[in-house]
Amino acid sequence: MNKKRVIVIGGGISGLTAAHRLWELDRERRLGLQITLLEARDRLGGLIETQLRDGFLLENGPDAFLAERPWALSLCRRIGLEDELIQPQAERRRSLILHHGKLIPMPQGFYMIAPTHPKALSDCSLLSFLGKLRVRFERFIPPRASDADESVASFVRRRFGREVLDRIAQPMIGGIYTADLEKLSVTAALPRFHEMERKHGSVLRALSNGSAGEVVADAEKASGPRYGLFLAPRAGMSRLVEVLARKMLEVELKTNSPVEGIERKGKGWMVCLRQGHTLQADAVCVALPAPQASALLKRVAPASAEELAGIPYESVATVNMAFRREDLPILPEGFGFVAHPGQAGGVVGCTFSSVKFTRRAPEDSVLLRAFVGGAMAPGAADQDNEKLQSNVRELLKKTLEIRAVPRLVVIRRHPGSMPQYHVGHLERVQRIERETAKFPGLTLTGNAYHGVGIPDCIHQAESAAERICQGSERLI
Ligand SMILES: Cc1cc2nc3c(=O)[nH]c(=O)nc-3n(C[C@H](O)[C@H](O)[C@H](O)COP(=O)(O)OP(=O)(O)OC[C@H]3O[C@@H](n4cnc5c(N)ncnc54)[C@H](O)[C@@H]3O)c2cc1C
Incomplete structure (x- = not known):
């Protein structure tokens, strides 16, 4: 043939x-x-680039994939990699948001930017009393007349108010897409929210009508009960x-x-x-x-x-930094934090890598990884190594009180790597x-x-x- x-x-x-x-x-x-x-x-x-160095397992690019989106897991099953997949350490499973210099736990019971039940909103320490009132008011805001695309910022501001945009959406959604939410497309980045408004007239109404249930059910269907949110090969x-x-x-x-x-x-x-x-x-x-x-x-x-x-594509850089455990104050509970890059020297977030996954660092050390750059910090990823390193260390000093000199630093630049869905x-x-x-x-x-x-x-x-x-x- x-x-x-x-x-x-x-x-x-x-x-x-x-x-x-x-x-x-x-x-x-x-x-x-x-x-x-x-x-x-x-x-x-x-x-994708994993590097082994001095007993550390460093990820210079992506470090995990979402189990909720089933295709990576399905591929791993077909190529015989399923048994090598590990989950982040369950007991530490939460993230933090840097807000006015303080690390605050991500609101529990939120589906990205929206509370799935009233207690989630009342417990949310990121929002002020007025900010929470504004979120409750979302149910009464009429849906947008037009079906046309709009920016995530415009959608969030319109439905939930400015506080949710600045304190939750920009660090969280902006961090995932390394994007400026004033430009990021809601239909490309948050299609479910766009649909909820279109079908139910309000996101909160959609979530209380059972769309939250669908979201959870979808996640379970996709990943099966064995898996949490993120997965990565052990190696x-x-x-x-x-x-x-x-x-x-x-x-x-x-x-x-x-x-x-x-x-x-x-x-x-x-x-x-x-x-x-x-x-x-x-x-x-x-x-x-x-x-x-x-x-x-x-x-x-x-x-x-x-x-x-x-x-358009934006540039980002990863900065892996390892410290001796004895030099480090106790890290807050969680896998790391996300930040508004404008307020954090161009740093979008920091993962506590050796806390998120086991066996990423020798017993006597802790591995952290900062993510720098994107649309909200133009040029931040292109700075020279010294400047990149000092920005990250400055932030770690302010947020985690880490004053020690790192025992290992590995910087990887990814020029023009993150597409911007405008x-x-x-x-x-x-x-x-x-x-x-x-x-x-x-x-x-x-x-x-x-x-x-x-x-x-x-x-x-x-x-x-x-x-x-x-x-x-x-x-x-
Ligand atoms: C720092 C960073 C962290 C990330 N973290 C995560 C994460 O934790 N989880 C997640 O799900 N996603 C993450 N992402 C996103 C995800 O990693 C990427 O979207 C994905 O890896 C892109 O894969 P790709 O094959 O499409 O493109 P690339 O990985 O960019 O591959 C394109 C390839 O094409 C080659 N090439 C270019 N031009 C030519 C040519 N003319 N001829 C032949 N070859 C060419 C390049 O050398 C390259 O190898 C992250 C992205 C970055 C930058």
């Missing part, structure tokens, strides 16, 4: 998952695919990359292979590599961040290339999808489109692979 060649461009979790799903479908349906993955750098994994996130790569034996995984362009060639594709080298393919899956995808599509799909170039994002993605759908054998996937988290990247990549295989009979 004549093999049909599929080329996946990009060796981050999106590209690896796309290649793996193609490999699975090829085995299940005997499609006769020859799969090649091309990665520019000398290693696979993209933003760190790079283990996922390693097992995935090892599993798909017949897939050709080529590192040091940056792609410079793609072109239509007859019914298929020509993939252009360095020094004029080319590869022919029947289908191409572009699993790259939007700016790099835009550069590749310029000649083939100029309108989509322009739309892709319009998706208002109108989903319409933009639809336009891109409409244009690229006109090209048989071309699919796009990655964190630029329908979700930034690892489970969402996995879901999108698997769907992209399935689209290729649905069309595989037409590929040649």
Whole structure:
């Protein structure tokens, strides 16, 4: 049988998952695919990078994935990684918010920005009396007349008031997306809240009518009763990359292979590599961040290339810092804190890594990890190492009273790594999808489109692979 060649461009979790799903479908349906993955750098994994150093397990990129979004867990099950997954230490399971220099526990019984029952609101120490009154008033605020997208800030201000926006939404939602909530799209980032207002007229009414139950039920359905909110391989996130790569034996995984362009060639594709080298393919899956995808599509799909170039990306940095246990005051209960970066020297949050997960540091040490940069702290991630380190240490001194010199510091910059889903994002993605759908054998996937988290990247990549295989009979 004549093999049909599929080329996946990009060796981050999106590209690896796309290649793996193609490999699975090829085995299940005997499609006769020859799969090649091309990665520019000398290693696979993209933003995922676990480092072992001096007895510490350092995560320079993502450190866990949400079990509530089922696709990462499902992939781990299929590749035999489920038994290696660990959960954060249950007894410490809570997060803190930095507010006016103080670490305050995240409100319990809240579904992100909204209380799911009246006691959750009355117990919430982050909001003032007037702030709480304003939240209660949400039930009486009429829904917005228009269905059009709006910013998360506008949505939260309109429904819950300014305090919830400043004290809860910006550090929490802004931290997840490293975004400015005045620009972040509510339909892309908080689609459930948008739906609750649309269907029930009020978020609080929706939650008391049972939507909160649905949220919990969805989470349980997705992850099964064994799992809490977050999961990670015991040996760190790079283990996922390693097992995935090892599993798909017949897939050709080529590192040091940056792609410079793609072109239509007859019914298929020509993939252009360095020094004029080319590869022919029947289908191409572009699993790259939007700016790099835009550069590749310029000649083939100029309108989509322009739309892709319009998706902004922000830079972030991680600063892993280890201290001797004896030098450290007692850490507050929790896995770490989130902060308003404008108030914390560009630091978006700090994870107590060796508290969150066991065996991340030698017995006599504690490992912390700060997350710096994003849209609310422009330039913060690009500062030199000394400045980055001193900003983080300054914050740790103020919040946790840590004055000791760290015994280990590892800084990793991720320039242009966090896509910003601005208002109108989903319409933009639809336009891109409409244009690229006109090209048989071309699919796009990655964190630029329908979700930034690892489970969402996995879901999108698997769907992209399935689209290729649905069309595989037409590929040649
Ligand atoms: C610091 C940080 C922490 C995060 N923490 C979490 C977390 O805890 N949990 C979570 O769920 N998500 C987290 N995220 C988000 C998540 O990690 C990313 O969205 C996801 O890893 C993106 O994967 P990707 O494969 O789409 O892109 P990338 O990982 O960026 O991979 C793209 C790959 O394409 C390659 N490439 C680029 N151009 C070319 C070219 N021309 N030719 C060939 N190859 C090319 C790159 O070298 C790279 O390897 C975090 C993100 C960051 C930056």
